[in-house]
Amino acid sequence: LTIEKVIRIVRQKYPVEITNDFNVHKKMADSCEYIRKVVDESQPLYGVTTLFGGMAHRQISCSQASELQNNLVYFHKTGAGAYVPLEDARAAMLLRANSHLIGVSGIRMEITDRLIKCIKEQITPLIPEFGSVGASGDLVPLTYIVGSICGTNKSFKVNFRGQKMDATDALEQMDLKRLYLQPKEGLAMINGTSMMTASATIAVYDLYILFAATLHAHALAIQALHGNNQPFHPFLHEMKPHHGQKLIASTILNLLSDSKMINDHLDGTHNMRQNVLIQDRYSIRAMPQYLGPFIEGLHEIARAVEVEINSANDNPLIDVENQRAYAGANFFGEYISTAMDRLRYIVGLISKHLDVQIAQTVASEFSNGLPDCLISNPQREVNMGVKGLQLCANSIMPYLLFFGNSIADRYSTHAEQYNQNINSMGHVSANLARHSVSTMKQLISVALLIFVQGVDLRSKLIGNTYDARNLLSTNTVRTYESIREIVKVPISDDKPYIWNDDEQALDEHITLIADNLTDENSSLFKAIQMTAKYLLNDRHQ
Template sequence: SCRAVREAVVADNAIYGVTTGFGGLANVRVSREEARGLQEGLFKFMNAGAGGFLPRDDVRAAMLFRCNSHLHGASGVRFEIIERVVAFLNAGAVPRVREFGSIGASGDLAPLAQIMGAVTGLAPHVDVEVGDDGEVAGCLEVLKQLGLEPLALEPKEGLAMVNGTSVMTGIAANCLHDFRRLLRLALGAHALFFQALRGTNQSFHPFIHQHKPHPGQRRVAEAMLGLLRGSHLSRDELGGEHADRGQQPIQDRYSLRCLAQYLGPVVDWMESAWAQVETEMNCANDNPLIDPESGQSFHGGNFFGMYVAVAMDQLRYFLGLVVKHLDVQIALLMAPEFSNGLAPSLIGNTARRTNMGLKGLQITGNSLTPLLTFLGASVADRFPTHAEQFNQNINSQGFNSANLARQALVIARHHVAISLLAGLQAVDLRCHALLGTYDAADGLSKGTAALYRALKSVLGRAPSRDRPYVWDDHDQVLEEDIERVARAIADDGGRLIASLEDVGL
């Protein structure tokens, strides 16, 4: 495709962004003598990012996906440029990319201009973070360290490098990875809640879900059956029995009984979103595209990030649903009239009348839930209709949507941490009530006992037969425990995640 572009320039054929100006200035013809300068100028006028900087992992994902896009051979980019990006990746050299500046229409123009401007040396103002210790150097210095010189561009190469969805897709891929992990931990928290509340596994009986066979619903039901199997705390009623519960309803409240039906659509959406983002990772997404066989160029819009935008809008929406459900379950645990007799606010030492238990923990969780449901509002439909000389008069907002998704995941991570801590205290209290020990591992199912031990390990607490997680209020600082668990959740290879690796999600 590079040869086809060069031949078109020599023949003075009209190709957008090669022998014409960009965007609303595509009516301006550019001579063959000006073609190279046009490409290099992109890194000057797109030097307009704003705000802080994207996380390293998101930028690295963007760099990888940009290479993948160009490897289709339809972008008119020399292999040498792809090799440069790979050299940066292998050296742990990550350009610093501003968090604002893309409307997701003609791709991620400003963010990609910063990435590729650093790789080529055509944006000397861009700094590069080198290695895991956060050392920052100018891109020209990093190029020198890698034995590379600033690169002169061929016609179309600048446009091909900055015109695409790679940055929003990199963010989205990492967000979906984190979402799946949080959903798995949310199920672990629900399994702790079920056992603390003495819920029944009957709600997940295959007979029920065979008669409403949504794939996600069935997967959640199967996962919960596995997580509850062998528990001495929850009710085993898979044989169809309905044990008398005294003054309590004979069946669980909806947040327990309808869990599979509630979370099933979340699982089905997650798989659909993964498929869409995976397609976006593996496509050629710049414009124009060049057929290397015929030499023809095709003007189109593969740079338009609507699939990413919608997926990330929906991620935030579903994240709100997941967390609101957890918040409801915590409320049941805190109230003796709904918790089947657990102490109010899960107080450990009820003899000490000044103990208030996990009241503060619950309120912090309550404060996070409205933020998440607010962030669940869509941004893809709020695009400016006048962007860039009215040329980009529809735009995806994919970059903004993905950035908001990352922010929402940070909030959700803390709520899941709170949920796990509440579940930890609750199962300690329930196990003591039923089995006479505060070491809940003695009564929990095998699947949740592993999670329980991992949580205790993260908190630096050995399981105790004599005391629950929280005994007296002054024994621990809850906000420190929230942060410990939230950090463990963020740790991709951590003990918490490993404890639930067999959950089928």
């Protein structure tokens, strides 16, 4: 599985089927047979013939081995807080099934098949966001999945095709019988990183989309500011050939190609203009060097997440070929925890850069001729332009910087009878990443609205029309058009996006743009899609 495939299945509802590969099925069956042998012979094996965690010194009789697994579901049903998004829950189900198919977990194909059937039939467990410390995997969140798909009792709730109901009722409607767990199967279901990895997968994918949207926003800002394209010339970046730096430079250069709103100095020339700096301020000029490390960091995060997606991450794991079981800690979520800490840090710094670009655009001292707050109708003396939009951006940026603080180092050292004396906080970190990325959409929405107003006003200065389409670069015209279409403010020769303050509800516009950024059916998503695909594919370089 790749990040993109997970998104297609859980967000776009692409069909998913379990492989018919004989070897996969045989390996799973053989791992179950190994567990049966352990139980029948009363061999000591963690979590199969012993209790769990800090009570693993207590062995149980073979007659209680199944009861042990079914009881696991009851005492871990301790989640709290709001439910995670349904797409996160579906992704966790998919990743749990993918992990089982490796064939080292000692779980029946019947359980794995039930996971996939529930995804296909839109039976989605409702999973509280609090309860996992990410050490012995996501024990509490994954309990809600196994309890729901097995129909353990009516206290497990699901969303069944848009309706909240008891899991048992949803299964009954689909003629799916109650499933009882056999030895090891409870551990195989809940002792893993699938919940944190699911949320991480979606956060990573959405950040790639938002990174692309950010680059489009900067390309609009550069044109609004009548910026210089020389800082993006390949010569500069070959002299300092960091991969991310070169990628950002080439992407911005491509987005600005054929623009009539920029200072085009790719030929290496320089010119002086009255009261204008000979070179742009750092938020434009140093963009490749600033953003380059962040796209490289996102690539590294994505690769770590994809390893986790395709891993066996419960405990113990069974080496069928050599008839051995190995106890370890593949359930430990530090890769996800530190990756999501880093992702949130990256979000904060990308957002601070956008906030700076907004500040430069709305201040006449720095905007190369644009009016204060991008006010367009001076005849209405009370107009304040985009001042309120900037304030909104100013309120979001510190919030995102705060979210950039780490959580991986804030774990308790006494969890679960001191057995989990180190833990990852992976699920918490991934939850925070989801909130961070979602909030970033609001900031990008504000920035895009401000920069659209900026290019309208620049178009008036250059071409005596508020219709910027003939002056904008080909690769940003579609972004500009889609924003105007979404907010339902027609492009006009006579008026920019904002003419008078009382003619639009800007908060509604913010919401509309934010909602469309990651909606793959929207014109705005399609406008940035090629850039997003380019960034996503670059992680394989």
